Amino acid sequence: MGSILVVTEILGGNISDTSRELLSKARELSQTLGAEVVAVGFGSESAQALARIDADRAIAVTGQAVEQYLPLAYERSLLQVMEQESPQLTMIANTTMGLDLGAGVAATRGISLAAYCNGLAVEGDEIIAQSQVFAGKLLAEAVLPSEGAVVTILPGSFPASEVEGHPTVTTVDAVSAPGMSLIQVLEPEKGDVDITRADILVSVGRGIQDPENLTLADELADAIGGVVSCSRPVVDAGWLPKARQVGKSGQTVKPKLYLALGISGAPEHLQGMKDADLIIAANTDESASIMDVAHYGTTVDILDLMPALTERLRGE
Amino acid sequence: MRILVLSKSVPDLVEELALDEDSGELLHDDMTYVPSEWDDHALEEALLLKDEVGAEVTVLAVDTGDVDNMLFTALAKGADHAVKLTGDFDLATSNRKRAQAIANYLRDNPFDLVLSGVQAIDDIDGQIPAMVAGLLEWPHASVVTEVSIQGDQIHFRQEYGGGLQAELAAQTPLVLGIQAARKPPRYASVAKVRQMMKSSTVDEVDASADAVPELEIRRFFKPVAAGHAEMIEGEPDEVADRIITILKERKLVRG
Ligand SMILES: Cc1cc2nc3c(=O)[nH]c(=O)nc-3n(C[C@H](O)[C@H](O)[C@H](O)COP(=O)(O)OP(=O)(O)OC[C@H]3O[C@@H](n4cnc5c(N)ncnc54)[C@H](O)[C@@H]3O)c2cc1C
Ligand SMILES: Cc1cc2nc3c(=O)[nH]c(=O)nc-3n(C[C@H](O)[C@H](O)[C@H](O)COP(=O)(O)OP(=O)(O)OC[C@H]3O[C@@H](n4cnc5c(N)ncnc54)[C@H](O)[C@@H]3O)c2cc1C
Numbered sequence: 001m002g003s004i005l006v007v008t009e010i011l012g013g014n015i016s017d018t019s020r021e022l023l024s025k026a027r028e029l030s031q032t033l034g035a036e037v038v039a040v041g042f043g044s045e046s047a048q049a050l051a052r053i054d055a056d057r058a059i060a061v062t063g064q065a066v067e068q069y070l071p072l073a074y075e076r077s078l079l080q081v082m083e084q085e086s087p088q089l090t091m092i093a094n095t096t097m098g099l100d101l102g103a104g105v106a107a108t109r110g111i112s113l114a115a116y117c118n119g120l121a122v123e124g125d126e127i128i129a130q131s132q133v134f135a136g137k138l139l140a141e142a143v144l145p146s147e148g149a150v151v152t153i154l155p156g157s158f159p160a161s162e163v164e165g166h167p168t169v170t171t172v173d174a175v176s177a178p179g180m181s182l183i184q185v186l187e188p189e190k191g192d193v194d195i196t197r198a199d200i201l202v203s204v205g206r207g208i209q210d211p212e213n214l215t216l217a218d219e220l221a222d223a224i225g226g227v228v229s230c231s232r233p234v235v236d237a238g239w240l241p242k243a244r245q246v247g248k249s250g251q252t253v254k255p256k257l258y259l260a261l262g263i264s265g266a267p268e269h270l271q272g273m274k275d276a277d278l279i280i281a282a283n284t285d286e287s288a289s290i291m292d293v294a295h296y297g298t299t300v301d302i303l304d305l306m307p308a309l310t311e312r313l314r315g316e
Numbered sequence: 317m318r319i320l321v322l323s324k325s326v327p328d329l330v331e332e333l334a335l336d337e338d339s340g341e342l343l344h345d346d347m348t349y350v351p352s353e354w355d356d357h358a359l360e361e362a363l364l365l366k367d368e369v370g371a372e373v374t375v376l377a378v379d380t381g382d383v384d385n386m387l388f389t390a391l392a393k394g395a396d397h398a399v400k401l402t403g404d405f406d407l408a409t410s411n412r413k414r415a416q417a418i419a420n421y422l423r424d425n426p427f428d429l430v431l432s433g434v435q436a437i438d439d440i441d442g443q444i445p446a447m448v449a450g451l452l453e454w455p456h457a458s459v460v461t462e463v464s465i466q467g468d469q470i471h472f473r474q475e476y477g478g479g480l481q482a483e484l485a486a487q488t489p490l491v492l493g494i495q496a497a498r499k500p501p502r503y504a505s506v507a508k509v510r511q512m513m514k515s516s517t518v519d520e521v522d523a524s525a526d527a528v529p530e531l532e533i534r535r536f537f538k539p540v541a542a543g544h545a546e547m548i549e550g551e552p553d554e555v556a557d558r559i560i561t562i563l564k565e566r567k568l569v570r571g
Contacts, residue, residue, distance in 0.1 A: 070484070071474070072455040096476045099434065099458035099493065103442035107415065107450025112529045113442040128534075133440045137333055139539050140440050141340075143532040179455045180486040183471065188479030200568065224569060236357075236496040242479060249459065249475045249495065257568050264329075278566060280559060281545060287332075296562060297545030298555045308556035313569060 002035040005087035006055065007078060009097055013045045015053055017160050018093040022153055023054055024161035025120055026091055030056075032122040035088055039167065040081050042066040042074060047169050054163035059085075063174030068182045071100040076175035079105055087148060089127060094152040102152035112149045114142045116267075118157040135266045136289045155271060191243025193227050200226030200257045203246060203273070204234060207262015207283065207302055211239040216306040217261065223313035229253065231263050247272035261302040265290030317371040317465055319362045322418060322432035322444060323390065325349035325382055329437065340535025344407035351386050354433025360497035361463050362431050363394045369465050371429075372396050376421070378414045378523070380407050388512045392504035398516070401523035410530055411439055415447035417523035422452060427489065429470060434458050434493035441531040449491035456491035457484065462498060 004026045008019035015023075026037045039055040041047075043066055050058035059081055065073040078101055082090065090105070092098040094116060106113035118139075119130030127144040129151050144151070195201060202221040208214060214228070221228045228244065235245045246253050248268040258276035263269060265281070265288055273279070274293045281294035282302045291297045298305065327333055327347040334346035362373045374397040375390035377383040387398035401417050422430070432445040435458075449456030461481075462473040469485045472492060476482070548558045563569045 069476075069482070071457045072486070096459045096474060099443060100446060100456070103446035104450040104456060106442060107412075107447040108453060110529060112412075112531045113447075114531055115439055115442055131440050132539075133536070134327065134333055134437050135329055136539070137329065138335065138536050140536050141534045142440070143534055145529070145532070177455070180457075180484060183483040183485055186473070186481040186483060188481075224563075232496075237500050245479075248477065250479060252478070257563070257566075278562075278568070279545075280562070285330075286547065291545045291547075292539075292541035292543065294545035296548055296559070298548045298559075300550075300552045300555050304552035305555060308552045309559060312556055312560045 002033065002088035003038045003085055004030055004033075004035050005082065005085055005090045006037060006039045007090065007092040007101065008039050008041045008050070009093065009095065010041050010043060010046050010049045013049055015041070015049050018095065018155040020160035020162070021155065021158040022091045022093060025158040027054055027161065027163070029089070029120060029122060029127070033088070038085060038087065040078065042077065042174070047171055050167065051169050052164050053167065054161050054165035055167040058167040058169045060169055060171045061174050062171055063176065065176040066174040068185070069097065070177070070180050070182060072177040072180040073174060075101055075104050076177045079108055080175050081172065082109060088146070089144065089148070090150045092150065092152050094154050098152040102150050106150040109148070111147070112145055113152070114144060114149065115152045116154055117151040118154045120151065132267055135264065136270070154267065189241070189243050191241050193243070195227055195229045195244055195246065196251050196253050198227040198253075199255055200224055201229045201246070201253060201255045202226050202259045202261065203229040203231070203263060204261045205231040205263030206233045208234065211237070213303060214239060216303065216310070220306045220310045223310045226257070231269050260290050260294065261306065263290055264288045265293065317365070317369065317429060318427045319365065319371045319373050320422070320427040320430045321355070321359045321362045321373060321375045321390070321395070322430065322448070323355040323359065323375055323377050323386055324352055324414070324436060324444070325380070325386060326352045326436050326438050335536055335538070337537070340537055342408070342536055349382050349407065352433050352436040354435060354494060356501040357497040358431040358433050358494040359390055359393065359395065360499060360501040361494050363502065364498060365463065365465060366394065371465070374399055374427070376401065376418065378405050378409065378417055379403070379520075380405050380409055382407070384518060385509070387518050388516070389504050389509050391516050392508040392512045393502050398518045400518050400520050402520050403523045403525050405525070410528070411441050411444050412447060412528045412530065413525060415442070415444050415451060416526055416528045418444070418448050419451035420523055420526075421521060422448065429488055430491040431463070431494055432491070434460065434495045440533070443493060445491050445493040454489050454491055455486050456493070457486070458493035459495045460492045461494070461496050463492060463494075
């Protein structure tokens with residue numbers, strides 16, 4: 001019987017939500033394909049965490065080398081598991097870990113990879129992967145080869161599995177990889193404000209164009225009783241601190257109002273804000289992806305819109 | 317320290333993507349290509365290392381037909397050498413095949429550190445830096461910032477979700493997928509790029525193209541959005557009035 005290998009992430013002793021999303025899809029595929037679901041996890045807490053998930057078997061990779069996430073040791077250890085299992089399909093979340101491991105193990109093993117996958121279906125005896133490309137502007141449909149392929153899956157693509165199972169858990173030793181070591185874990189920088197707690201976010205993107213224009217956003221935030229947040233390029237340019245960044249590599253926010261000003265809506269940004277109660281987007285490009293998640297949109301220039309809003313809020 | 321920076325060009329998202337909706341094929345020749353923004357950050361990080369500790373920086377692109385300007389721009393910014401891998405490549409060449417050509421080049425030409433953008437917007441069959449490393453079985457890491465050279469080791473940061481980061485150390489040879497440089501990528505004037513075109517050369521290296529596992533893409537298509545914003549038309553003042561009304565209705569602002 002073939003197998004579907006699900007690479008899980010275990011955070012604080014628990015399987016991550018994204019891993020549960022992978023498990024639910026793996027279970028669905030396994031029923032059509034008549035395959036086994038095999039989960040793999042890393043670290044001393046993994047055996048316990050894996051013991052209750054909905055998988056047929058689970059492999060806990062343990063040892064000093066994988067106690068902390070280290071790309072090299074995780075990759076070498078996963079390769080060893082894949083060598084043993086020869087899975088028909090390997091599913092990895094498109095997190096930092098997935099960006100590290102997915103393409104790496106596919107290349108080493110000489111098998112195909114479909115990245116940024118947000119849909120998987122069985123057609124006849126083929127697995128079809130749907131992937132998001134060009135910052136979400138297009139989707140691609142790929143036929144996965146039957147001799148094993150890797151898919152890296154975008155978080156939020158499938159419902160999370162809530163089924164409790166009783167897989168048999170085997171423990172294997174991690175492959176040590178002295179070529180890479182952890183110096184220290186750096187906790188998130190605590191900024192002057194916590195954007196995850198704000199009810200109203202005035203969020204600016206590259207459309208702000210110049211750091212001097214941030215005054216307009218500050219004034220608007222002040223007038224509306226909100227906080228200024230931003231997309232990644234604004235942080236990379238050094239215009240706002242990291243603690244203000246919304247998205248995959250920043251904060252996940254769910255405010256009552258998210259004003260997206262000059263933000264295109266790349267998948268990595270949407271991941272951090274798409275569940276806001278009300279999203280109003282201003283972007284000169286009506287076809288920008290942000291418009292697909294926003295409730296209201298406008299194509300006026302944000303440099304005109306921000307002062308117009310501020311003026312009204314101040315009752316001028 | 318010898319640093320290789322991988323760069324490629326991708327369709328400019330400012331323009332409409334050229335898609336034949338009937339066949340589901342991309343019309344590569346009908347699109348404008350621009351350097352991938354994350355590669356620009358990788359080059360900047362390499363040039364900062366050169367400024368600090370005197371590394372030798374080579375920038376490499378697979379010759380998909382449009383790469384000279386990108387390579388001369390990198391030279392104008394301060395790269396020492398530019399290499400173009402020639403062979404059976406075009407804009408539609410898969411990342412896997414490009415990664416194979418780059419890995420072959422690296423087997424013959426030793427480098428200590430390979431930097432590339434962490435991803436590109438067209439990476440459907442995989443991210444090049446991790447694939448190059450996987451083919452060579454070299455250590456690698458993605459979503460990297462703050463690279464520094466410490467003796468015979470490379471130190472760098474890796475970003476996870478929620479603002480969490482780790483500082484890691486690794487031996488060379490090493491491949492890093494750069495998320496963002498410490499400083500915004502530097503600019504090279506058109507005049508300087510032109511001058512480079514006259515005064516320097518791009519080394520052409522023939523790259524044998526082995527057969528690689530290709531992902532069979534059936535079609536590209538536009539996503540059917542679950543929804544679309546209700547567009548507010550008008551001049552900024554009218555739009556602002558309407559937004560304030562919406563916010564008042566929802567009791568998000570007083571009034
Ligand atoms: C591993 C990884 C993690 C990432 N994490 C994050 C993350 O946490 N957060 C994040 O945001 N990004 C993240 N990114 C980056 C992401 O892919 C995008 O590059 C980024 O979100 C784009 O930011 P932007 O929308 O501000 O810029 P752009 O995509 O350049 O968009 C700017 C928009 O402004 C509009 N505009 C320009 N001028 C005006 C004007 N005057 N008025 C109105 N509109 C205007 C333009 O039409 C355009 O749509 C990550 C990427 C990777 C690879
Ligand atoms: C040295 C080290 C230490 C670590 N320590 C910790 C730690 O202390 N605590 C910790 O939490 N992690 C830790 N991690 C793990 C790391 O933070 C994970 O890789 C990270 O949590 C995943 O982040 P991401 O944004 O890439 O993942 P994602 O999975 O993309 O995002 C995080 C969460 O958001 C949810 N989500 C994302 N997108 C969507 C969407 N579109 N719709 C709905 N939900 C969505 C996911 O379900 C997930 O729970 C550590 C890693 C390393 C290397």
